[in-house]
Amino acid sequence: MSILTKSASSSAFVRQAAQIKITNVNDEPIMQGAKRLPFCYQRKINWTHNVKQFHRCSIQAFSAVGIVHNQAHTELNSQGSRKRGRPKKDNSSHGGKSHELSASIENLDSENGKQESAQGSSTFQRHLFQYRDDTANVFYEQFDSESEVSEALVKFVSELSKKSIDSHGWFTIALPGGSLVKLLKALVDDPSIDWMKWHVFWVDERVVPLNDNDSNFKLAMGMFLSRVKIPKNQVHHIKYGNDAKIVAKKYDQLMRGLVRRKILRLDSFNLFPQFDMILLGIGPDGHIASLFPNSLQLAEEREWVVAVLHSPKPPSERISMTLPCINAASHVCFAVVGSGKAEVIQRIMEKPALPGALPAQMVRPSNGVVYWFVDKAAAENLSVDAWGDPKKFPAMKYQDEKSR
Numbered sequence: 283m284s285i286l287t288k289s290a291s292s293s294a295f296v297r298q299a300a301q302i303k304i305t306n307v308n309d310e311p312i313m314q315g316a317k318r319l320p321f322c323y324q325r326k327i328n329w330t331h332n333v334k335q336f337h338r339c340s341i342q343a344f345s346a347v348g349i350v351h352n353q354a355h356t357e358l359n360s361q362g363s364r365k366r367g368r369p370k371k372d373n374s375s376h377g378g379k380s381h382e383l384s385a386s387i388e389n390l391d392s393e394n395g396k397q398e399s400a401q402g403s404s405t406f407q408r409h410l411f412q413y414r415d416d417t418a419n420v421f422y423e424q425f426d427s428e429s430e431v432s433e434a435l436v437k438f439v440s441e442l443s444k445k446s447i448d449s450h451g452w453f454t455i456a457l458p459g460g461s462l463v464k465l466l467k468a469l470v471d472d473p474s475i476d477w478m479k480w481h482v483f484w485v486d487e488r489v490v491p492l493n494d495n496d497s498n499f500k501l502a503m504g505m506f507l508s509r510v511k512i513p514k515n516q517v518h519h520i521k522y523g524n525d526a527k528i529v530a531k532k533y534d535q536l537m538r539g540l541v542r543r544k545i546l547r548l549d550s551f552n553l554f555p556q557f558d559m560i561l562l563g564i565g566p567d568g569h570i571a572s573l574f575p576n577s578l579q580l581a582e583e584r585e586w587v588v589a590v591l592h593s594p595k596p597p598s599e600r601i602s603m604t605l606p607c608i609n610a611a612s613h614v615c616f617a618v619v620g621s622g623k624a625e626v627i628q629r630i631m632e633k634p635a636l637p638g639a640l641p642a643q644m645v646r647p648s649n650g651v652v653y654w655f656v657d658k659a660a661a662e663n664l665s666v667d668a669w670g671d672p673k674k675f676p677a678m679k680y681q682d683e684k685s686r
């Protein structure tokens with residue numbers, strides 16, 4: 283078995299990335315993909331686990347991690363930083379001007395979800411916390427109003443659905459609950475969507491009957507799902523009737539069944555399901571899906587779906603996809619509207635937090651892209667125009683050394 287790094291970038295040992303290909307003795311590829319290794323020790327465990335499932339060669343894989351680290355460093359030192367395109371920066375999107383809807387996946391996507399080119403009308407802005415040694419691609423775009431966010435999001439979902447169906451026959455999307463779902467209402471008016479090829483999941487669900495007003499399924503059905511032609515068996519809701527742990531387990535099994543049927547793809551490296559799109563809202567407390575700040579579930583590394591038994595926000599029993607599951611998606615889209623989210627958006631976008639305090643900051647897909655669709659009201663506390671200027675941002679004054 284060999285591990286090759288094709289490209290790599292890192293300035294710190296614990297934040298490394300590599301295009302990795304693992305081959306067997308006959309040089310046939312076993313796995314390949316772009317990997318970011320945020321915590322090398324944890325990755326060692328995951329890799330050992332993953333490779334064991336495939337080829338029972340955990341010992342080699344374990345020691346090979348060291349080789350990847352070394353190669354990543356060697357390559358970085360000899361070739362400089364990795365190649366990555368950047369979307370065109372256009373501050374008009376922040377100045378309140380109405381603009382051509384720019385959320386076009388054509389402009390932003392390349393094969394594996396990385397941005398290779400900056401052409402087109404994209405006004406997405408590189409996110410502030412886009413550190414040079416990070417491989418996550420995080421983009422932010424601001425709109426004047428909630429209806430503009432909705433229009434852009436619907437266009438984006440529709441385009442991505444076409445692109446996914448063309449490339450692999452299905453569109454797999456995971457929905458949240460809450461205010462985001464209302465923004466999707468206009469999907470019903472898009473005649474170009476091939477609903478027959480959609481598979482809908484929930485990134486989180488409250489463990490309540492499907493006809494309960496708290497049900498995320500019921501919300502999405504009411505907003506658009508019941509009015510489009512998705513075959514019923516492609517709307518993958520929870521099976522209510524047990525406690526949250528069993529509901530989570532069953533949802534996990536449902537997802538694994540769809541992997542076996544080759545409808546859900548597997549992230550070839552981590553072995554997490556790779557949704558074409560995961561949509562996420564944000565609670566005013568900073569929760570995403572049903573992953574609440576500083577909760578145990580945020581530390582989950584292996585499971586795809588977990589139970590939440592004491593959610594701070596009612597109803598208390600929920601299930602949620604885990605962070606590694608979310609981070610395996612090809613596209614993760616946040617859509618956040620309204621002044622009620624202004625404080626939390628500012629904390630997420632502009633204030634580094636302790637790990638776990640702001641789950642949204644932990645959404646960094648290893649081989650995908652994150653987009654933020656935010657309206658002016660939710661963005662009112664941000665200083666987006668200063669993000670690109672290290673002298674203006676973060677907004678702090680360095681104390682004059684002499685006066686200390």
Ligand SMILES: O=C1O[C@H](COP(=O)(O)O)[C@@H](O)[C@H](O)[C@H]1O
Nearest residue numbers: 458459460461462563564565571
């Ligand atoms: O409980 C939940 O809340 C969040 C946020 O909802 P919002 O109404 O404040 O936007 C949502 O994203 C999550 O899916 C849901 O279960």
